[in-house]
Amino acid sequence: MTGSSAEMQLRIRYTKLGKIRFTSQRDVARLWERALRRSRLPVAWSKGFSPRPLLSFGLALPTGAESLGEYLDIELDSWDSPGREVAHDAIGILDPVTSAALSTFLSSLLPDGLSVQAVAPVPAGSGSLQHEVSSCTWELEVAGVTEVQVARQIDAVLRSSNVPVRRVRKGRMLEDDIRPAIRSLTLGADCGRDHRGTEGTVALSATVATKPRGVRPGELLEGLEADLVLVRARRTHQWIEHGDARWEPLSEAGELPGETGLHAQERAS
């Protein structure tokens, strides 16, 4: 990944829900660094004048947005470290039971609102999260409009070939067309799981490409051209796509993309 001598890479899937959504991506990175130091896992460090732990976060989550699936890859060093025993007990043999134990253990080191759902070892040479994830799904709650109005606007967006939004970049106002990035846009929450909609809001769901750059929830709503207020934004999925197939970087059940294929690769090496 970065040419380090790391022996193992772990992928972690976690949620960011509640008050802690107001922390920034950088804040969350710092929270993880401190939690991992307390875990005594043998996290590998970069070399050089100002060494850093080798953590790599995927797609940034905007400050204020929640997520049901955030990811973090950690490079681990040799077992010859003070954290060896903790790490060995927890992940020496990463079967589903110990993976669950490690998830619980890491969650206990994190503040309220950050909760680990799954952990799995990633084979050496896997692509980085940043590189592999190419789309994500958002669930948005908006207020100040009726469901009918939102439905009409969604229809208009999907039928048009061009959805311009403005953004400021390096002090200059630019206009971007976000239409090519919109994979799907539907009324209603797409995920059936433990979701409680806020009273008086309309829910919509959108899947957008993250490359060449991510479309932010606010931009999506600007594209809808309705006079609405974003009450809550929640990223429900990130996707790694190959052709028509797509996988989450790590499912809640702890499965990696194309699990069998990756195992085969591992055996070959």
Added chain:
Amino acid sequence: MSPAPGTVDPLPESRAYNPGNMESLWPVIEPLLANVSKPARYIGGEMGARRPEHDGFQVAWLLVYPDTYEIGLPNQGLQILYEILNDRNDSLAERAYAPWIDMEQAMRENGVPLFSIENNFPASAFNVIAFNLSAELVYTNVLNLLDLGGVPLRSSDRAVSDPIVMAGGHCTYNPEPLAEFIDAFVIGDGEEVVGEINAVISSWLHSNSGDRDRRILREALAQIDGVYVPALYGSRYDGQRFMGTVPVGNAPPEVIKRTVADLGQWPLPRQQLVPLTEVVHDRLNVEVFRGCTRGCRFCQAGMITRPVRERPAQQIRDMVRDGLQRTGYDEVALTSLSTADLSGIESTVRDIIDDPTNGGRVSVSLPSLRVDAFTVATAAEIQKVRRTGLTFAPEGGTWRMRRVINKLIREEDLYGAVDAAFGQGWRRVKLYFLVGLPTERDEDILGIVELGRRCVEIGQRYHRSVTIVASVGGFVPKPHTPFQWCAQDSMEELQRKVALLRAASREVRGLTVRWHDPAATTVEGIVSRGDRRIGAVIEQVWRAGGTFQEWSEQFRLDLWLNAMESEGLSIDELVHRERGPEEALPWDHISAGLHRDFLWDDWQQALEGSGVADCRWTPCYDCGACTDQGIEHIVASSLPPAGGSQGTGQDLSSASKVPVRFTSAPDQASTFAV
């Protein structure tokens, strides 16, 4: 207590101060956070934070730092009181910080009052609102926060049901500018007195309604040592001239500071708050000693916190180990006014670094380095993980100037330190200076540039490109220091000196000069030595929108000048005038334990350019801090630290022969004898 906004809840007599139907304000706070900068400032949730349940019988304190969350959160004084109050069974405490301007506006537009960040209760629902005062320019924020909390601004306007407004921190050594707004000030260390205050307030709150009169509470608080209740005092003036402050009620003529005799009895905070978002000093902080007797004459902290009280070495190691394990920080700062002076500092830091339970990648930072090569070698050894910048504070540009201020750093000390720093891999060194010091001449100003030039030359022996940053502050005379009588430079004079400095430094490549705004220095001077009349000035500035005055982008000189003028007060009289030995000073009724004649003699010695030794290691010269209070230094080593001079009374000629081996690889620099 005042009920929450919009509710009227008659309370049974026995629970009369119960805030009653308190509800979290979170539902009205949350929508505001989507549109403000850095919303994580307002969500709390730190590791170590408490979520106290208000049962109506414990005295509820709201501890307020009157600046932004990221500046206020790390404040150790506030965190210590937070723990003490939450650990007692007759009190509880929550926290609040000054909302930034965008948030304040959103709160006012939506009728959201100042709230605690733990339970999100309104400020007016607390029995006590206690401010930490660390800097004078935050005073307008204090007024703003009271207003935002729905608390009457003036002590005299508050009803029985309003919170009791208190303040502590270094600025309370001249409490007069805030005398109209604060019900009671705490002078000195808070660890012991906070419990005594709580007991008095608790019994007042539980008393029969006929006795629950603020006047009765004031008198009871004024009987506690170290508590100053300004409403029980009156000040006299003769035209512009301040003439004195005397009790007008049942209160002592002089309030003497509180001092914790043994820091080892207070290993706090045990659960330092670890924030969710970035703050200043974002690391474990362990206070290793309190007080300083170096005797720098400009330094108020060094004068008011005497004597030196070291924490036992084993307790320091325990607090560091436990703190690192609990928090996950990889950096610990050993804090004090001059940490390099801690007895056995080298073995303490080495033990921290070598302790395998600390995870092996811990850096130790010493926030205040002494200026000598020895200290640099220690710094190089201990900053293995991440190298922070190196900063030294010679303060004065010439040896003569440094003798006046009693900062006895020889040039060879500084050059030795800088040589060691560059030799051990640093490429950037920051130097702190003051301008506007008493007896200062232009050659002292130009001396700053000369020191900078020599330091750059030393650096160039090691590296092609080096930077020396000279950070220059304007001197403000502070109460309870030998310089409390001196005239502060005018704004124009400071501007001239800065211009002189800039012009001279322009010719030195590698030297960067940064300076503090002389206008802000002038305003700080108004408030630092101000009497009660400055309260009206602070109020006017606040009413005109002047909050966050210590933030340069918010600072508004015009507001202060207008307010001074409309109050008929003269800046020349208050700031730019030298005082005589007999003149009454607005803080004369507040005692830091220092004899007035000690301070005056030290002032006279300053004018003669003669220094005094550090009494930690030399005989007592009876400043008053120990002798009158029945306390003494707690210092493990009877010998001054090796290396460097700085008032230790050592043989200065040995300064250039400190036992340090210079190598380019920091890892090998550890072979030096102690």
